[in-house]
Amino acid sequence: MEAKDGQASWLGTNGYGSRREEDGVCHDDSATPVRANTVDELHSLQRKPQVVEDRHRLQLQSISASLASMTCGIGPKLIKGDPARKKEMVGKAVTHHQHHITVPTITHAIKYEKGSFITSSGALATLSGAKTGRSPRDKRVVKDETTDDLWWGKGSPNIEMDEHTFLINRERAVDYLNSLDKVFVNDQFLNWDPNNRIKVRIISARAYHSLFMHNMCIRPTYEELENFGEPDFTIYNAGQFPCNRYTHYMTSSTSIDINLKRREMVILGTQYAGEMKKGLFSVMHYLMPKKQILSLHSGCNMGRGGDVALFFGLSGTGKTTLSTDRNRILIGDDEHCWSDNGISNIEGGCYAKCIDLSQEKEPDIWDAIKFGTVLENVVFDEHSREVDYTEKSVTENTRAAYPIEYIANAKIPCVGPHPKNVILLACDAFGVLPPVSKLSHAQTMYHFISGYTALVAGTEDGIKEPQATFSACFGAAFIMLHPTRYAAMLADKMKKHGATGWLVNTGWIGGSYGVGERISLAYTRKIIDAIHSGELLDTSYKKTDVFGLDIPRKVEGVPSELLDPINTWEDKDSYKLTLLKLADLFKRNFKVFADYKNGGVSDLADEIAAAGPNFLF
Numbered sequence: 001m002e003a004k005d006g007q008a009s010w011l012g013t014n015g016y017g018s019r020r021e022e023d024g025v026c027h028d029d030s031a032t033p034v035r036a037n038t039v040d041e042l043h044s045l046q047r048k049p050q051v052v053e054d055r056h057r058l059q060l061q062s063i064s065a066s067l068a069s070m071t072c073g074i075g076p077k078l079i080k081g082d083p084a085r086k087k088e089m090v091g092k093a094v095t096h097h098q099h100h101i102t103v104p105t106i107t108h109a110i111k112y113e114k115g116s117f118i119t120s121s122g123a124l125a126t127l128s129g130a131k132t133g134r135s136p137r138d139k140r141v142v143k144d145e146t147t148d149d150l151w152w153g154k155g156s157p158n159i160e161m162d163e164h165t166f167l168i169n170r171e172r173a174v175d176y177l178n179s180l181d182k183v184f185v186n187d188q189f190l191n192w193d194p195n196n197r198i199k200v201r202i203i204s205a206r207a208y209h210s211l212f213m214h215n216m217c218i219r220p221t222y223e224e225l226e227n228f229g230e231p232d233f234t235i236y237n238a239g240q241f242p243c244n245r246y247t248h249y250m251t252s253s254t255s256i257d258i259n260l261k262r263r264e265m266v267i268l269g270t271q272y273a274g275e276m277k278k279g280l281f282s283v284m285h286y287l288m289p290k291k292q293i294l295s296l297h298s299g300c301n302m303g304r305g306g307d308v309a310l311f312f313g314l315s316g317t318g319k320t321t322l323s324t325d326r327n328r329i330l331i332g333d334d335e336h337c338w339s340d341n342g343i344s345n346i347e348g349g350c351y352a353k354c355i356d357l358s359q360e361k362e363p364d365i366w367d368a369i370k371f372g373t374v375l376e377n378v379v380f381d382e383h384s385r386e387v388d389y390t391e392k393s394v395t396e397n398t399r400a401a402y403p404i405e406y407i408a409n410a411k412i413p414c415v416g417p418h419p420k421n422v423i424l425l426a427c428d429a430f431g432v433l434p435p436v437s438k439l440s441h442a443q444t445m446y447h448f449i450s451g452y453t454a455l456v457a458g459t460e461d462g463i464k465e466p467q468a469t470f471s472a473c474f475g476a477a478f479i480m481l482h483p484t485r486y487a488a489m490l491a492d493k494m495k496k497h498g499a500t501g502w503l504v505n506t507g508w509i510g511g512s513y514g515v516g517e518r519i520s521l522a523y524t525r526k527i528i529d530a531i532h533s534g535e536l537l538d539t540s541y542k543k544t545d546v547f548g549l550d551i552p553r554k555v556e557g558v559p560s561e562l563l564d565p566i567n568t569w570e571d572k573d574s575y576k577l578t579l580l581k582l583a584d585l586f587k588r589n590f591k592v593f594a595d596y597k598n599g600g601v602s603d604l605a606d607e608i609a610a611a612g613p614n615f616l617f
């Protein structure tokens, strides 16, 4: 078994690989003699010798134990693959990012994984297979005596499974991984807050998965890696291999299984890399609240003066795009923790949507797509290897995963003080929510618990009705406890630190999808600028009908008539009907929470429910 260096190791599980004799090297006595007779010998001279120290042996033992079968209990014999130049780095003042170690991983992907190529900007383009997005209906959590406080039942993302079934899937994944010549092992961290850091191990079959997690998790220094010890949580990613549909609970060939007691996650039947990232995020949504730390599905950035803003929102609403801001320092684009010490990013990388990406509108993300970055499911020119970001032929969910320091003004370490602004993003395809509203405390809670956005249906077959989506805490797919638990913590923290809530519609203006158009990114950026600068704190406001939102009369750089949606709709009756329709959807959705008794925000419940739309049909 061969293990490559560092946090991204590849491990062969067969003891030793095959060795093919190369032809002898041709001798030419006129030149200085080379101390080698074969190309293999020459190649061994190219590399620094590997010193196998006790620490490395311990690391291999630990990984072998991770891969041990439950039934026979013995792990495979492991050897490290290409140890690169690790020794040389030990003791130097290295930072957390050591990208050279990914080179063998990238090489492996290009050689052995179909559809993997280096694009013209140097990024690794690859395919995630049949699944190009997450599979929430196949995400299961083991229900046992330790998980009584989890959110189960209607609306919950946690589909239950039993321990025995988990072990069947675990064994299936481990057997699959052990049947391979090589597997990849990443030992990394989550959470930049040093007191609440989690050690994760990801064992996977694809170089793509290893490189993805290398980019997305926090990369240890060599010293940290040497002293890594045992992980707090382990992922077995056997995504190329299906689960067995005859296994109890299985409803498809895909299953993503979390066992909190064993601190393990098993992936079968999907190669979409986002499952690993978001699976670990779910685990953080369980572990952090136990320590009174709030986990957040939000982007986060900071002004030069230290003012921090959070950007909540469902997929595609603009967390990544708007937190990546030339004029501000990026703390993270998607997953954060809010503790008594302030904000910390959970991750070490960003995962940006690439569809219709343009250098002009999103220069920082554009520049981050270079060597080391993983590009998923994009289409490129066969000869020039130029990516066509408008192409949706593989999927609309094309993605780039890059280490956070690929963004020029990233804050390393990725931590910051308590937020001043909490921005709730909604991409409203109905086109009735104002581009920006200032929220009262109760309104902030109402909209946080509602977690509204609207998706537009398939863009191919002409105009379709926008679909309202409500996802509690703007991340119902990832939360583990009841939404009101997170909402209560957010309410407390915002009050304590005097943060202001805002609702920003990054969706449609001038009519619903099909009639109006999406508000330009340039205008949304102006609105966000005005929130950051404080301009919108003391300006003149008016209240809207139905939703009762406070909207500013003026925002620097944005035409004032855009600020009240009714102005931009030609058909005013249609506007009113659509507004009432959306309000009704909000009411129906919120009823479940208003009726919920044991949430921890009971004293606030009435006030929060009253902060929603008010109207009579």
Ligand SMILES: Nc1ncnc2c1ncn2[C@@H]1O[C@H](COP(=O)(O)OP(=O)(O)O)[C@@H](O)[C@H]1O
Pocket: 313, 314, 315, 316, 317, 318, 319, 320, 321, 322, 333, 352, 353, 354, 355, 506, 507, 518, 519, 520, 521, 522, 524
């Ligand atoms: N006004 C706008 N505000 C924010 N994003 C916009 C806007 N108009 C278009 N977009 C596009 O919408 C997408 C937002 O996606 P992203 O930032 O990745 O969302 P998230 O991180 O919340 O999933 C990007 O592709 C962005 O270019």
Ligand SMILES: C=C(OP(=O)(O)O)C(=O)O
Pocket: 134, 274, 278, 314, 315, 316, 319, 320, 334, 351
């Ligand atoms: C990767 C994801 O996050 P987002 O779309 O919010 O960036 C996801 O939800 O699968």
Ligand SMILES: [Ca+2]
Pocket: 297, 314, 315, 334
């Ligand atoms: Ca997300």
Ligand SMILES: [Mn+2]
Pocket: 319, 320, 333, 334, 351, 352, 353
């Ligand atoms: Mn994002």
